[in-house]
Amino acid sequence: MSTKRVLTGVTTTGIPHLGNYVGAIRPAIRAAAEGGAESFLFLADYHGLIKCHEPERIHESTRAVAATWLACGLDTERTTFYRQSDIPEILELNWILTCITAKGLMNRAHAYKAAVQDNLDNGQEDADHGIEMGLYSYPVLMSADILMFNADTVPVGRDQIQHVEMARDIAARFNHRFKELFVLPEARIDEQVELLVGLDGRKMSKSYGNTIPLFQTPKERQKMVNKIVTNLKAPGEPKGTDESPVFDIYKAFATPAETAAFAQALADGLAWGEAKKMLAAKIGAELDGYTESYHELTAHPQRIEDILQAGAQRARKRARELLDQVRDAVGIRPLKG
Ligand code: ADP
Ligand code: TRP
Numbered sequence: 001m002s003t004k005r006v007l008t009g010v011t012t013t014g015i016p017h018l019g020n021y022v023g024a025i026r027p028a029i030r031a032a033a034e035g036g037a038e039s040f041l042f043l044a045d046y047h048g049l050i051k052c053h054e055p056e057r058i059h060e061s062t063r064a065v066a067a068t069w070l071a072c073g074l075d076t077e078r079t080t081f082y083r084q085s086d087i088p089e090i091l092e093l094n095w096i097l098t099c100i101t102a103k104g105l106m107n108r109a110h111a112y113k114a115a116v117q118d119n120l121d122n123g124q125e126d127a128d129h130g131i132e133m134g135l136y137s138y139p140v141l142m143s144a145d146i147l148m149f150n151a152d153t154v155p156v157g158r159d160q161i162q163h164v165e166m167a168r169d170i171a172a173r174f175n176h177r178f179k180e181l182f183v184l185p186e187a188r189i190d191e192q193v194e195l196l197v198g199l200d201g202r203k204m205s206k207s208y209g210n211t212i213p214l215f216q217t218p219k220e221r222q223k224m225v226n227k228i229v230t231n232l233k234a235p236g237e238p239k240g241t242d243e244s245p246v247f248d249i250y251k252a253f254a255t256p257a258e259t260a261a262f263a264q265a266l267a268d269g270l271a272w273g274e275a276k277k278m279l280a281a282k283i284g285a286e287l288d289g290y291t292e293s294y295h296e297l298t299a300h301p302q303r304i305e306d307i308l309q310a311g312a313q314r315a316r317k318r319a320r321e322l323l324d325q326v327r328d329a330v331g332i333r334p335l336k337g
Helices: 018-033 045-051 055-071 088-098 103-107 110-121 133-147 158-177 218-225 245-253 256-267 272-298 301-330
Strands: 004-011 037-044 079-083 153-155 186-188
Touching: 004 018, 004 045, 004 055, 004 133, 018 037, 018 055, 018 153, 018 245, 037 045, 037 055, 037 301, 045 055, 045 133, 055 079, 055 272, 055 301, 079 301, 088 133, 088 301, 103 110, 103 133, 103 158, 110 133, 133 158, 153 158, 158 186, 218 272, 245 256, 245 272, 256 272, 272 301
Parallel strands: 004 037, 004 153, 037 079, 153 186
Antiparallel strands: none
8 A cells, every 4th residue: 555645734924723633733644653654734824925015924824833743742752843945956846847837827816816816996097906826836736735745635725625626737737748757636625614714704814914813811712702793682592603714613613512512502591692702712732732842942943943944954854855756757867878
C-alpha cells in the first residue's frame, strides 16, 4: 500500500481562530497521526502577502500560527513542519505551473470573483480595480504548495475546496502535457464541521477581525462567545439550529450525540445565554489543555525558529528531488556531450 501524504497550510495574517482549528489544524494533526501517513504542515506566509500588507502583522502571525500548530500536538518527528518562504523550490514550481494554467480557470476562482463583484456593487467602472496579481494567481501558488510534495489528501475548510480542485486540474494538465509526475490531490472535509461564521455574521477569518481566538482564559472566551449574534427569542421559546452561529460552532466541538442533545435543548427553549455558556465550556474542554504550551512557545520564538529550520531542511530535500524531475520534463536541464 502506498503511503498517504497529507498536506495543509494556514496563512500568516493574524492570530489563528476556531475556524482555522476545526477546518484545518485539528483534522490535519489527526490525519498525520494515522498509521502510514506522511504529513507536510506549513505556514503559508507568501499567501499572507496577498491579503496583508502590514509587515509586523505577517511577522507576528508567523509566530502565532507556528505556536498554534505545535501547541495543538503536531509531532515534529513524524511531520515535516515548515514555513513556505523557506522553500524556494515552491516558487520555482509556481512559475512552471503558471505557464500551463488557463487564465479562464483563474477567472473562476471564488476570491477573485468576489473582489470583482465588490467592484461592480460599488459602481466601479473597472471590474479589476485594485485587484493585484497575487490575489488573481493565488490558486496557482496553492497548487504549487500541494503538488511540490505530491500530497494526496488536503484537509481544509469548505472555503478551500475549489482551490484543491484547481490544483487537481493543473496537475492533470501537467501530467498530460509533459510527464506523469504529479499525484492528483483531494480535499478532505470534516463532515461535522461547517464553515464557521464570525462575530459580524461573515465567515470567521483572520482578515476580518471577527474571530474567536483559540487561546483565552475561560472568562475572556465567555465574553467573546457572548458576542455571537442571536435573535431576540426569549428563554422558553423554541429555537432552530440555523438561528445563530452558536449551533455550528458547538457542533464542531461536540460528539454527534451531544450535538443532537443541544439541538433538542434549543428546540425545547434553551436560553441563548445558557447555550453560550455550554458552548464556551465545550470549546474550553478541548483547547484549555493546549493554552500553557502555546504561551510558552510564543515566549520563546527561537525555539520555534529552530524547529522551522529543521523542517525546512527536510522539506527542501524532498522538494528538490521532484523539482529536478519537473524541470527535466519541461526541457530545463544541463547541456551535455
Ligand atoms: P483565514 O481566512 O482566517 O485567514 P486561512 O486562509 O489561513 O484562514 O485558512 C486556513 C485554513 O482554515 C483553511 O483550510 C480554511 O479552509 C480554514 N478556515 C478558515 N476559516 C474558516 C472558517 N471560518 N471555518 C472553517 N474553516 C476555516
Ligand atoms: N490558501 C489557504 C487558505 O487561505 C491556505 C493554504 C495555502 C493552503 N496553501 C495551501 C491550504 C495548501 C492547503 C494546501 O485557507
